[in-house]
Amino acid sequence: MKIDVTDEAIKWFRDELDVSEGDSVQFFVRYGGCGDFQSGFSLGVNVKEPEDIGTSIEKEGLLFFIENKDIWYFDDQDLLVEFDEKIGEIQYTKK
Numbered sequence: 589m590k591i592d593v594t595d596e597a598i599k600w601f602r603d604e605l606d607v608s609e610g611d612s613v614q615f616f617v618r619y620g621g622c623g624d625f626q627s628g629f630s631l632g633v634n635v636k637e638p639e640d641i642g643t644s645i646e647k648e649g650l651l652f653f654i655e656n657k658d659i660w661y662f663d664d665q666d667l668l669v670e671f672d673e674k675i676g677e678i679q680y681t682k683k
Contacts, residue, residue, distance in 0.1 A: 589662050591615070591645045592683060593652050596671035600678055601650065605635055609649030612637050615669070615680070616654070617661040629661060631680045 593601075601607050618632045638644070644653035652669070654662075668683035 589643055589654075589659065589664055590666045590683075591643055591652055591654065592666065592668050593645060593647055594668075594670040595648075596673075597669045597678055598648050598650065600671045601633075605633070607635055607650055611635055612651040612653060614638065614653055614655065615658075615667070617658040631661075633678075 601613055605613070607613060612635065614634045614636050616632050616634060617629050638651070638653050638655065640656045641653050642656035642659040644651055646652075654667075666683035668681050670679050670681070671677075672679045
C-alpha cells in the first residue's frame with residue numbers, strides 16, 4: 589500500500605499541527621468513528637517519530653507514515669490524504 593498527500597493537505601498540516609521540515613506525521617487506526625476502509629474504525633493523526641514503519645512518503649521535508657501494526661486497516665488499498673475546502677478539513681480516502 590502507498591500513501592499520497594496533496595500539497596493542500598501538507599499546507600493544512602503545517603498550519604494546524606505546526607509541523608516543519610524534519611517532522612514526522614503518523615496516521616493511526618482508532619476504534620470508533622466512520623472511515624472509508626474498515627467499519628467501526630477511523631484514522632487519527634499524531635506528530636511523532638516512527639517506531640516500526642509499514643509504509644511512508646516524504647514530501648516537502650515531512651515524513652508521513654503508518655506503522656506496521658496499523659497496515660491491516662487499509663486492506664491492501666492506497667491512502668489519499670487531501671484537504672476538502674468545503675468543510676475546511678482533511679479527508680482520508682481510498683486511492
